[in-house]
Amino acid sequence: MKKFIFIVVVALGLSHFAQKQTDRFTLSKIATVFLDGQSPTLDHSLLAEPFTYLGKGGQSYVFVSQDGQYVLKCFRSSRLQVLQFLSHLFPHFEKKKIKLENQLKETLASYLLAFEKLPEETGLVAIHLDGKTPISSSLKIIDKLGICHTMDPNLIPFVIQKRAILVKEKITSDPNQKHLAGLFSLLKSRIEKGIEDADPNFAKNFGFVGDHAIQIDGGRFFLSDTLSQKPIAQSKEDFQHWINANFPELSDDFHALYEEFCNEAF
Secondary structure, X not given: OHHHHHHHHHHHHHHHHHHHHHOOOOHHHEOOOOOOOOOXXXXXXXXXXXXXXXXXXXXXXXXXXXXXXXXXXXXXXXXHHHHHHHHHHOHHHHHHHHHHHHHHXXXXXXXXXXHHHOHHHHOEEEEEOOOOOOOOOOEEEEOOOOOEEEEOHXXXXXXXXXXXXXXXXXXXXXXXXXXXXXXXXXXXXXXXXOEEEOOOOHHHHEEEEOOEEEEOOOOOEEEOOOOOOHHHHHHHHHHHHHHHHHOHHHHHHHHHHHHHHHHHHO
């Protein structure tokens, strides 16, 4: 009995260690759900070199190009895969599976909207979201363990985006009022196009490519006739606290830029 318990503990320990080493990423966890319609033709040169695992967000696994200029985002579907399996055994899981599939399609539709209407504001340079636009080249990704995997990109939805640094990192390295102004110019541009964002989090979802502000997270956009100020106001307050604590010399500027933005945008 003791030997059995020891084996179980060791096995669990090894499993936890392996998951930590890989950040729980496996190829099988990449989504294979597509949108209807057809995506623009992809520049195959963007897939010429391997992409190396960088991290994961709530919606996607992120890989960086060899030159560090671009990131590849493959969408996560681990929960959906579990439900797809369970729905075959237990029909009452079917509704939950369909709900998750629809949520994933909403994310893909948001990236499609961003690519079509907000390419400069999001840094998106390529999308493959439909499964119908043929790609003749292969896709190579390198996981966290350094293992290179060759994939057929026709089988998965993905986007390629300019690599940005997060807002806090940019302000910390260069505490300049012009960067704060760039964030509000970005918001104003989106609003003028009648596009709502359900999660305008300055700290997590925005960044800079050089001095150009972009929205990193493109998965929460939708068209709206009545745009709301509330999500932006909440994000502003959260980021204002960080500015006040770390760069008090920019506090008044940040608040004044917000007030100016609200007067012009709403």
